[in-house]
Amino acid sequence: MFLITLSIAVFNTAVQGQPLYDEMSDPCKEKRNTYEMYKEHVLSLQLVINKLQEKYCNVTACPDDWISFENNCYLFSETKTTFEAAKDICNKARAYILEDLSPWEMLLTKAKGFTHMWIGATDIRQEGVYVYESTGSRVTNGDWFKGQPGGGRDENCVVASKDNNWQWHDFPCNDRFHYVCKKTIASARKLLHLHGN
Ligand SMILES: [Ca+2]
Structure with missing residues (x-):
């Protein structure tokens, strides 16, 4: 029964014009830019955290002008x-x-x-x-x-x-x-x- 319900759901999704194949082959396609943006934010935060640690924890990680x-x-x-x-x-x-x-x-x-x-x-x-x-x-x-x-x-x-x-x-x-x-x-x-x- 579950399989039948699942099949109907998949069929309905397909016939309603949803890009089923694309979603199945690349589910991140439409969200990729958003994910990339979040990743860039995470990167920026990590860099700020690194700088704060170096400044307030007296940790010398890299030479001046270098990024750790x-x-x-x-x-x-x-x-x-x-x-x-x-x-x-x-x-x-x-x-x-x-x-x-x-x-x-x-x-x-x-x-x-x-x-x-x-x-x-x-x-x-x-x-x-x-x-x-x-x-x-x-x-x-x-x-x-x-x-x-x-x-x-x-x-x-x-x-x-x-x-x-x-x-x-x-x-x-x-x-x-x-x-x-x-x-x-x-x-x-x-x-x-x-x-x-
Ligand atoms: Ca060559």
């Missing part, structure tokens, strides 16, 4: 620059260019107004063999956009673009884009300790 979030420190570039220049800036701060973006890192980057950003991976050393700058390990599961990488020897660096859901494209390394430096809070504290602060 989920055990990491992030430096968002003010200007666009080449991959090598971005890499040098991050490395001098004992950090590395952001690599695989977590959903929260995507939101952080979006909140900063970036539309494109360098990813810390290249195939400079061997064409077609992408490696992460931080570890030298081979990229085996890169978040490539359809048809990418496709630039051959002319394009050996990687850029993530907002319009393509932060998926990766290969680009010439001398082009200029924003970048994000990342390091763990633990390593940031270690550096502060080493420098006697």
Whole structure:
């Protein structure tokens, strides 16, 4: 009886012109923008909480101008620059260019107004063999956009673009884009300790 009632309910929903198939295949479709907005609010609140903790609990988490979030420190570039220049800036701060973006890192980057950003991976050393700058390990599961990488020897660096859901494209390394430096809070504290602060 229950199954019959359920079937009738489903049938009625279908014949009343409801987008049953779409709802079943993607129930979040119409609410996605709302969810994204809430997630951005949560992110903003978390950032405020982090700042308050640093201020009132005397916790030094990240260097000035860096953002602390989920055990990491992030430096968002003010200007666009080449991959090598971005890499040098991050490395001098004992950090590395952001690599695989977590959903929260995507939101952080979006909140900063970036539309494109360098990813810390290249195939400079061997064409077609992408490696992460931080570890030298081979990229085996890169978040490539359809048809990418496709630039051959002319394009050996990687850029993530907002319009393509932060998926990766290969680009010439001398082009200029924003970048994000990342390091763990633990390593940031270690550096502060080493420098006697
Ligand atoms: Ca290449």
